[in-house]
Amino acid sequence: MVERTTRRRIDDGDRAPNGREWELFVRSDGADPMRHVGSVRAADIDGAYELATRLFAWHADDVWICPSSAVTRYTTHDLADAPTVEPPTDATESRSREWS
Amino acid sequence: MISVSTLLCDHAADGNRLRYDIDTGAENPVSDRRQTRPVVVWNTTNRCNLKCVHCYAGAKSEPKASELTTAEGKRLLDDLAAYDVPVVLFSGGEPLVRPDLTELVAHAAEAGIRPVLSTNGTLLTADRARELKAAGLAYAGVSVDGLADRNDEFRGVDGAFRAAVEGIETCLDVGLKTGLRYTVTRQNVDDLDGVVDLLTDIGLDRFCFYHLSYSGRGETLDSIDLDPVERRAVVKRICDRTVRSHRDGDEIETLLVGNYADAAYLVEYARRAFGEDAARRVYARLERNGGDPAGERVAAVDCLGNVHPTQFWRSYSLGNVRDRSFGDIWDDEANPLLRAVRERPENLTGRCAPCRYRTVCRGGSRLRALAAGNGLFGPDPQCYLDESERRATDAGPSANAD
Numbered sequence: 001m002v003e004r005t006t007r008r009r010i011d012d013g014d015r016a017p018n019g020r021e022w023e024l025f026v027r028s029d030g031a032d033p034m035r036h037v038g039s040v041r042a043a044d045i046d047g048a049y050e051l052a053t054r055l056f057a058w059h060a061d062d063v064w065i066c067p068s069s070a071v072t073r074y075t076t077h078d079l080a081d082a083p084t085v086e087p088p089t090d091a092t093e094s095r096s097r098e099w100s
Numbered sequence: 101m102i103s104v105s106t107l108l109c110d111h112a113a114d115g116n117r118l119r120y121d122i123d124t125g126a127e128n129p130v131s132d133r134r135q136t137r138p139v140v141v142w143n144t145t146n147r148c149n150l151k152c153v154h155c156y157a158g159a160k161s162e163p164k165a166s167e168l169t170t171a172e173g174k175r176l177l178d179d180l181a182a183y184d185v186p187v188v189l190f191s192g193g194e195p196l197v198r199p200d201l202t203e204l205v206a207h208a209a210e211a212g213i214r215p216v217l218s219t220n221g222t223l224l225t226a227d228r229a230r231e232l233k234a235a236g237l238a239y240a241g242v243s244v245d246g247l248a249d250r251n252d253e254f255r256g257v258d259g260a261f262r263a264a265v266e267g268i269e270t271c272l273d274v275g276l277k278t279g280l281r282y283t284v285t286r287q288n289v290d291d292l293d294g295v296v297d298l299l300t301d302i303g304l305d306r307f308c309f310y311h312l313s314y315s316g317r318g319e320t321l322d323s324i325d326l327d328p329v330e331r332r333a334v335v336k337r338i339c340d341r342t343v344r345s346h347r348d349g350d351e352i353e354t355l356l357v358g359n360y361a362d363a364a365y366l367v368e369y370a371r372r373a374f375g376e377d378a379a380r381r382v383y384a385r386l387e388r389n390g391g392d393p394a395g396e397r398v399a400a401v402d403c404l405g406n407v408h409p410t411q412f413w414r415s416y417s418l419g420n421v422r423d424r425s426f427g428d429i430w431d432d433e434a435n436p437l438l439r440a441v442r443e444r445p446e447n448l449t450g451r452c453a454p455c456r457y458r459t460v461c462r463g464g465s466r467l468r469a470l471a472a473g474n475g476l477f478g479p480d481p482q483c484y485l486d487e488s489e490r491r492a493t494d495a496g497p498s499a500n501a502d
Contacts (some may be wrong), residue, residue, distance in 0.1 A: 015158070018316070019412075035434065039406070040415055048224055073422075079175045079425075081172055
């Protein structure tokens with residue numbers, strides 16, 4: 001059985017020292033998956049979209065944007081003072097790593 | 101950061117190996133290797149005791165909730181050390197408002213990173229300066245933006261000039277290497293020589309002149325920015341003053357920051373003042389320096405852990421160090437913007453595309469190009485080179501000339 005991964009739960013609210021932070025996802029071709037490409041800082045969704053297009057219009061067809069504060073992150077990286085989340089206790093949960 | 105004194109006067113200074121990959125002869129050079137990792141500016145807090153009108157961080161009087169804690173900061177420094185970051189610049193807001201600053205500086209030094217400080221200088225008491233020096237702080241850059249009246253108006257607090265000058269004197273008294281940071285605008289350009297004279301008289305010998313960055317509260321200040329003619333004139337004044345000082349035996353160190361049109365201008369200046377061979381040497385050094393450092397030789401981590409391509413590019417983050425290691429974020433060239441910024445010379449458009457100086461300038465500031473509506477790869481509106489300098493086809497500097 002593969003050992004379960006322990007992660008920290010990063011739930012630090014809005015991430016902008018000023019304004020609001022917005023996570024960006026772009027796709028350059030219809031067959032590609034959306035790719036996270038960082039975040040922009042803007043007062044509202046329209047401002048975020050304007051910034052996103054200035055930065056990625058040369059590359060991206062599709063742009064998705066969501067408030068950074070709406071994302072809860074579970075990470076194995078250990079920098080944050082954040083609680084670890086116990087892995088599920090259900091040992092029967094299948095994992096792709098076990099299939100390879 | 102372009103060292104005018106090194107390029108025009110062969111002045112040795114601690115940071116030059118990072119900048120030009122040359123043996124400076126300094127007793128304590130920064131690194132034995134050419135810089136392959138970025139200098140990281142860590143804006144440790146958004147809190148500041150001043151209210152500067154041009155603050156690129158948009159700092160406020162209160163800290164932001166969820167700023168990186170002491171423990172998180174130490175883990176960040178360990179992360180940066182593991183990635184071989186050579187220098188961390190502790191900045192803000194005002195970093196001295198953090199009571200744990202000395203502890204963080206000591207942690208950086210123990211991890212093998214050279215800690216340096218950017219401060220408004222007003223909180224640099226003798227005890228604080230001594231503590232920081234003992235902790236391993238290698239340098240403190242103190243911001244002054246004019247003589248007393250102008251500086252205090254800029255900084256929004258009466259007495260800020262006097263306090264900053266006293267802070268510089270304190271650093272000199274305790275033997276902490278220090279220098280001036282001066283952001284040049286149309287409003288304070290006339291004070292520049294007066295400030296340098298005053299600080300030279302108290303023993304300062306390092307002067308960094310910044311071009312205005314359109315970021316934070318500086319985003320709406322393009323009306324006080326210098327126009328190309330004014331910019332060229334002040335850069336010439338700085339060059340003239342540096343050369344004259346060295347000829348007189350005063351080995352001041354002067355640097356220009358934030359506009360890589362300065363690199364091309366220094367080549368042109370060297371050609372006119374010292375001849376073609378000197379121009380070629382200056383060009384070769386600047387080519388090793390690598391031009392505008394955004395996304396390559398400079399990175400920034402803000403007080404909440406967001407990683408930016410430079411400390412001025414606050415409106416875009418590559419990722420956050422609470423989620424992912426700095427090295428993983430910085431190496432992730434699956435991010436098309438990061439990859440494109442690093443491949444700039446071949447992506448530049450407009451007058452930059454055919455410019456013979458694009459390898460030493462790399463198009464200048466991408467942030468200003470975006471702010472001017474010129475696009476990610478368009479020209480920096482602060483470029484002040486004329487058409488003949490950009491397009492000259494006579495025997496110009498060559499990448500192979502040395």
